[in-house]
Amino acid sequence: MLQFLQNIFGQGSIWVYIIMTLPPLVFMIIFALAAVWLERKVSAHMQDRLGPMRTGYHGWLQTVADITKLLQKEDIIPVAADKKLYILAPYVVFIGSFAAYSCIPFSSQYIGSTISLGLFFIVAVSSFVTVGIMMAGWGSNNKYSLFGAMRSVAQIVSYEIPTVFVILSIVVLAGSINLQEIVQAQSGWFWNWYIFGGPGGWSKIILIPFILVSFLIYYVTSLAETNRTPFDIPEAESELVAGYHTEYTGMRFAFFFLSEYANMFAVSAIAATLFFGGWQSPFGDAIPFLNTPWMQVFWFIAKGMVFIFIQMWLRWTLPRLRVDQLMYVSWKVLIPFSFVNLLIVSLFVMLR
Amino acid sequence: MNSVKQYFNNIWLGLYTVAIGLKITFSHLFTRAVTIQYPDERLQLPERERNRLFVNMDDCIGCDQCARACPVSCIYLETIKVTPGDIVGRTGVTSNGRKKALYVPTFTIDFAKCCYCQLCVFPCPTECIYMTEVFEFTDFERDKFIYEFTDMTPEQVVEKKQKLDAYQKEQDEKKAAAAKAAAEAKAKPAEDIKK
Numbered sequence: 099m100l101q102f103l104q105n106i107f108g109q110g111s112i113w114v115y116i117i118m119t120l121p122p123l124v125f126m127i128i129f130a131l132a133a134v135w136l137e138r139k140v141s142a143h144m145q146d147r148l149g150p151m152r153t154g155y156h157g158w159l160q161t162v163a164d165i166t167k168l169l170q171k172e173d174i175i176p177v178a179a180d181k182k183l184y185i186l187a188p189y190v191v192f193i194g195s196f197a198a199y200s201c202i203p204f205s206s207q208y209i210g211s212t213i214s215l216g217l218f219f220i221v222a223v224s225s226f227v228t229v230g231i232m233m234a235g236w237g238s239n240n241k242y243s244l245f246g247a248m249r250s251v252a253q254i255v256s257y258e259i260p261t262v263f264v265i266l267s268i269v270v271l272a273g274s275i276n277l278q279e280i281v282q283a284q285s286g287w288f289w290n291w292y293i294f295g296g297p298g299g300w301s302k303i304i305l306i307p308f309i310l311v312s313f314l315i316y317y318v319t320s321l322a323e324t325n326r327t328p329f330d331i332p333e334a335e336s337e338l339v340a341g342y343h344t345e346y347t348g349m350r351f352a353f354f355f356l357s358e359y360a361n362m363f364a365v366s367a368i369a370a371t372l373f374f375g376g377w378q379s380p381f382g383d384a385i386p387f388l389n390t391p392w393m394q395v396f397w398f399i400a401k402g403m404v405f406i407f408i409q410m411w412l413r414w415t416l417p418r419l420r421v422d423q424l425m426y427v428s429w430k431v432l433i434p435f436s437f438v439n440l441l442i443v444s445l446f447v448m449l450r
Numbered sequence: 451m452n453s454v455k456q457y458f459n460n461i462w463l464g465l466y467t468v469a470i471g472l473k474i475t476f477s478h479l480f481t482r483a484v485t486i487q488y489p490d491e492r493l494q495l496p497e498r499e500r501n502r503l504f505v506n507m508d509d510c511i512g513c514d515q516c517a518r519a520c521p522v523s524c525i526y527l528e529t530i531k532v533t534p535g536d537i538v539g540r541t542g543v544t545s546n547g548r549k550k551a552l553y554v555p556t557f558t559i560d561f562a563k564c565c566y567c568q569l570c571v572f573p574c575p576t577e578c579i580y581m582t583e584v585f586e587f588t589d590f591e592r593d594k595f596i597y598e599f600t601d602m603t604p605e606q607v608v609e610k611k612q613k614l615d616a617y618q619k620e621q622d623e624k625k626a627a628a629a630k631a632a633a634e635a636k637a638k639p640a641e642d643i644k645k
Contacts, residue, residue, distance in 0.1 A: 144475045147486040227560065314465075415475040431461055 122199035122210060127376025130359040131161040133406060137138045140410045156235065171348035176239060179345065183237030188346065190352035191230030196355040197223040200365040203278045205377045205394035211339035216277040220368065221262060224323065227361060231332065231342045238345040249374070249421065250325060250332035256428040257322040257329075264312040265434035267443040268372045271296050271305075275366075282374030288380035289410070293373040298450070305446055310438050313373045315436050319406075322428070323359065324407055328416040329424060336418075366405035367398070374401050473512035481623070485586040500566045501585040505557055505599040509544045512552035516570035524563035525570060528556040530610050533617040539601075542574045543562050554600055555607040 103114045109352035135150070135158060142149025150157025175184060201216035203209040213219060235247020253259055271292060272280040284291050293309055295302030333341035343354045370376060371383065377394035379385070388395070486493060495501075512529040530553040532538055538550035563637055589595065602610075 140479070141477050143483065146478055146481055148483045148487070153488060264613050411472060411475060412468075415471040430457075 101421070109194075112196075116390045118210060119200075121204070122202070122206065123196070123203075126196065126360045127356070127365070128200065129363055130437065131165070131355045133362065134355070135162070136406075137410050137413075141414045142309075143413075144414045146157070153431075165352060168348050169354045173350065174345075174347045176345050179353055180237040180239060183233045184345075185235055185237075185350075186351045187230050187234035189230075192353050192357045192360075194223060194226030194228075194230055195364060196225065197359040199360070202364065202367050203281055203371065203376055204398055205391045206278075206282075207391040208395070209278055212278070213372070214274075214276045216363065217265060217275040217280070217368075220277075220364070221258070222359070225258065227357065230357075234336050235342040240270050241384040242338040242340075242346050243342050243344045246334070246344070248334045249334075250342060251330065251425060252421075253322055253329060255427060257319045257432075260297065260315055260428065260432035262324065263320040263433070263440050264316045265368075265372065267312050267436075267440045268292055270440070270444050270447050277371050277376070279376060281371055284375040284378055286378075286382040287384065288375065289376040290382070291373065291378070298321040301450065305443065308435065308442050309445075311375070311435060311445070312439050313316070313369070315432050315439070316369060316372070316425075317408075319411065320369060321409065322424075324361045324409075326362065327413040328419050329423060330413075330418055331424060334418060349389045353392075359391060362409060363402055366402040366409070370398065370403050371400035378400075402436055412449055481525065487624060489585065495560060495585075499581075499585070500568050501581050501583060502569070502587060503559055503579060504566065504582045505559070507557065507578075507599055507601045508539060508579040509546075509576040510554055510557065510589065511544060511548055511550050511576055511578075512554040513575060515573040515575070519573050520570045522563050522565050524565075525558040526556060526558040526560075530556055530607070530614055533613050536610075536613070545578060546577070548576055553602065553607075553610050555602050555610070557599040559597050559599070560595060561597060562592050598602065 103117055104111075107113045137266045138160065139149045150160035151160040153163050175181060198220045200210035201213065201219050209216075211219075219350070232247045235245075235250070238244070268280070269275055272283045274280055274283070284296065286297065288294070288363070290297040291311055293306075295305045295309060321327075325332045331337075333343075341349055346354060377398040379389040379393060379397050381388055383389055388397075396409045512527065514527050514529070517523075519524040519528045531552055532553060538553060542550055544550060566581075566583060571581060587595075
């Protein structure tokens with residue numbers, strides 16, 4: 099797509115950069131609207147309710163109505179708030195989650211940026227969200243907000259370590275940190291996906307249990323990084339009102355929500371990319387029309403949505419962890435497991 | 451050694467119990483919702499439900515028993531006596547054959563005050579005040595809860611009042627005349643005694 103745009107507008111034209119950023123942004127907004135609705139429907143049906151039913155068919159316009167309401171709301175800035183931080187925080191959070199999209203390959207023809215350090219960039223830039231959350235918590239000058247922000251920082255600092263270990267084990271397998279290359283390494287039928295040991299001979303069967311463990315660890319840590327139940331202690335409605343966004347109203351609040359849901363898709367997309375072949379069709383090139391660039395977008399989003407659904411499913415199943423339990427899970431369970439896992443995978447790759 | 455066993459057991463339990471929980475919620479995803487979408491679907495009301503009152507003025511005889519039974523005094527009733535030869539309503543009789551001897555120019559119920567106790571319903575001799583099925587009649591102004599049930603127009607009320615006044619005057623005159631006559635008749639024997 100970059101090539102195509104450069105052909106139209108010429109090398110280095112500003113329009114190339116503007117248009118390249120549009121697809122993830124549009125996708126993000128539409129996804130957030132759809133996912134909020136989906137979340138409500140899934141939660142409702144899991145509790146034997148119906149959820150929103152009044153706005154449109156089965157309430158599919160509910161989130162549009164909600165956004166319309168939020169746009170009309172008064173924008174309140176608390177008197178005691180640290181105005182600069184308070185105003186800036188939602189945008190920082192949004193930038194953090196949006197920047198992660200720049201390295202996610204939506205299809206073989208589209209990736210926001212072709213830098214070779216894609217995965218590293220995503221891991222680094224998604225920590226930017228934490229800065230925004232801290233700014234929001236501190237800037238609100240509200241004890242609940244500050245508690246939420248502190249918890250969020252503690253949580254993300256702890257959970258980033260197993261995440262990176264697990265991601266490293268896949269990087270070791272693929273021999274690249276470029277997400278596009280990782281996806282291309284998994285081309286072919288679905289048994290070439292890394293969750294099934296990746297491409298290679300029968301010896302990969304030894305690897306499958308370790309990859310499964312790393313997938314499990316990645317999924318758990320991704321829940322923690324997006325502040326979702328059972329790791330939603332930064333927002334903990336029943337303890338902290340709404341955590342770090344307690345004081346926010348109207349569009350600023352909507353921005354937090356948007357970036358939260360965008361983040362959800364970002365981690366799901368990375369899970370799909372690393373373990374489930376990214377935009378690869380499960381049938382590989384055996385059925386060519388299922389592996390065209392547009393179908394690849396479909397496969398990618400479909401895989402992401404499966405993980406989104408599992409996130410929602412987990413959210414409405416599990417209770418929230420206590421802070422000490424949260425730390426226990428990260429430092430005493432996930433980190434040793436992911437570290438041993440990385441060692442074994444590296445050893446396998448070395449011996450192969 | 452025991453604590454190591456405990457450690458792995460905990461991890462296993464953590465994963466296993468989560469799986470059980472997920473199974474339960476997933477099965478609920480496909481069970482039928484218990485929600486009743488209220489304005490579209492309604493629950494059947496219980497047999498002895500008490501709702502908004504209605505007064506069938508065709509049967510009302512203006513006996514005032516409902517107003518007297520009301521514990522919060524939310525029923526306001528006024529009556530005008532019927533002059534002889536006049537008929538209340540079309541027939542002058544209620545549907546169960548009672549003669550109507552009173553016009554009812556006002557029959558007002560203030561539902562903002564009403565406590566829906568149904569005590570007014572039982573004493574009614576003609577069963578003209580009863581509970582309907584309507585229970586949802588919220589409004590923004592308190593005046594909207596004052597319901598007027600009478601079927602008489604203001605002109606009719608004035609007319610009937612004048613008629614009654616005229617009749618009463620006539621009666622009073624008659625009475626006065628009769629009293630005068632009686633007094634004269636009484637006076638006569640007295641005169642006779644004097645004589």
